[in-house]
Amino acid sequence: MIILASIRLALRALRRNLLRTLLTMLGIIIGVAAVISVVSIGNGAKKQVEAQIATLGQNVILVLSGNVSRGGFSMGFGSAGTLTQPDLEAIRKEVEGVEGASPEVRVFSQLANGNQNANVQVSGVSADYLSIRAWPLKSGNNFTEQDVRGATKVAIIGQTTKKTLFGDSDAVGQSIRIKNAPFTIVGELAAKGMNMMGSDQDDIVLVPFTSALKRLAGGTSFRSISVQAVDAKLVPGVQHDLDDLLRQRHKIQDGRDPDFLIRTQQEISNVATSTSRVLTVLLGSVAGVSLVVGGIGIMNIMLVSVTERTREIGVRLAIGARTRDIMMQFLFEAIALSVIGGIIGIGLGAWISGRLSGVMGSPTVVAANSILIAFGSSALIGIVFGYFPALKAARLDPIEALRFE
Amino acid sequence: MTPIIELRDFKKTYKTGEIEVHAVRGVNLTVQAGEFVAVMGASGSGKSTLMNTIGCLDRPTSGAYLLDGVNVGRLQRDQLADLRNQKIGFVFQGFNLLSRTSASENVELPMLYRRPAVPAAEQRRRALESLTKVGLGQRGDHTPNQLSGGQQQRVAIARALVNTPKLLLADEPTGNLDSRTSIEIMGIFQELNRGGMTIVMVTHELDVARYAKRMVVMRDGRIVTDQAVEGMSSAQEELARLDAEQKAVNLAP
Structure with a gap:
């Protein structure tokens, strides 16, 4: 069975139970949208910092005067005037x-x-x-x-x-x-x-x-x-x-x-961006967890779907579907769920970050690589969480499956 | 000529825990091309096991099964699937059509798993041809829930025929149908058989079995009767008689 046919089959199966499909996708949609908007806010903050660093001038090295310690407390660089x-x-x-x-x-x-x-x-x-x-x-x-x-x-x-x-x-x-x-x-x-x-x-x-x-x-x-x-x-x-x-x-x-301190622009910008980067990673990983939860939702629904369609699987096996055909059918269904969810999530995430940049007054940048990563990881989630239900379907005994009520 | 079905000392044993169940205890059966065989027997007689084996859904524990000259006993799961796809058409008691899927798409299903792949246009053409053969050429767009039981079984027969199998295997094909529709389905079987199709059908109703040419009765995992059907019914004649009777009581127009 060619891949195109598997995709068509998967989409048709998903259309058949639209409400369930949408609800199952919701986990992935929210996860991806969260990742996209958090990362875009982080990127925007980074861009802003970089733009501000650039106002210092080009190829600038800053030499700061040494610090004075008073009673054990450093007064900061520049305070001593060396x-x-x-x-x-x-x-x-x-x-x-x-x-x-x-x-x-x-x-x-x-x-x-x-x-x-x-x-x-x-x-x-x-x-x-x-x-x-x-x-x-x-x-x-x-x-x-x-x-x-x-x-x-x-x-x-x-x-x-x-x-x-x-x-x-x-x-x-x-x-x-x-x-x-x-x-x-x-x-x-x-x-x-x-x-x-x-x-x-x-x-x-x-x-x-x-x-x-x-x-x-x-x-x-x-x-x-x-x-x-x-x-x-x-x-x-x-x-x-x-x-x-x-x-x-x-x-x-x-x-x-x-008694002096030399800082290049690059070093200054590194310090400034590292804070926002840490925050982005932290929030991004929280959003990533919701992606995984979405994946578990997909697995759950796929398992239900396999059980519901045991007889269909039996018929398909009887008329000559190979193990791999059944495997592909259900795997593609899971992948279609997560990828379509991912695409909607990317759109939603882009929209949210657009709105956020209006509300917060700081720019957000939806980077191409964060879209690619979100897309790739949602496809990966489909494969990982769709694998077990698909395997369960593919391994059914045709006689048992045909007899299933 | 190679027989379509050749079973030699076929035995099937299931193990449920410690207990061994001898479902089939040694069956020799040869079905030549063009035969129409009815397999009968009470539940537990081993006829389902026999049918599953003939249908390549299961393999013999011992003995040999040759389908159209191919030794099934040595084949792997996927090779069995290919064999079913190419040589066997299944008709089930419960029709087993995919719901919310049009009749023609249901009929196309076996071609989806055909190797090498059948082009989409060819799939549609053959599905229509097959549906026309069972008298449903105009109902390709209907989904199963828009069709009567008899029509659904016809779609299932069209599906079974679409890959031009060597053997049509029917498991209680009239079990869910009323008597008149049953006769119609038997009519289709007889017509296909006249066209050269080999048919093996499981049934527990003697009057359904009478539409076949040969009757095999099983009991306790063995064949106890294997003989030609005497006074074989003709579905055409039966339908004509039924029509006449219904007219007499003004049931039919």
């Missing part, structure tokens, strides 16, 4: 494959334009900062190396801050006061949106780091230095060289903990 301007110069000069480097000095400070004022993060950076973070200007210009060297009082303003202080009028060329020192606005940043933590990246003012150190923060150290490699392939080499250089400059012996 990175200095000579370190920055050395990185620029001595490490090969560096496109640009920018330190960051952060100060929260009161800003004022006339009677408008705001508390905003002021970041002291170098002229490379905008290109490292791939952050275009909406209008005006970047400040220059001369501005940095001369610690000029110039500033670039983020969109949110600009709206707070200037409303809709043009900010470039205007003057604002940061800690009572007048700064001239030379450029206006394009909007960048929220970062991973959900804070507004556009509520910011950039000034030359020299000006920030001299006029706003005081001190001489940076919380971090962002280094951009020329090419993605050079990132590991640059990371390694940075480590060597800074260990040497900070006189840290081999085997001792350094």
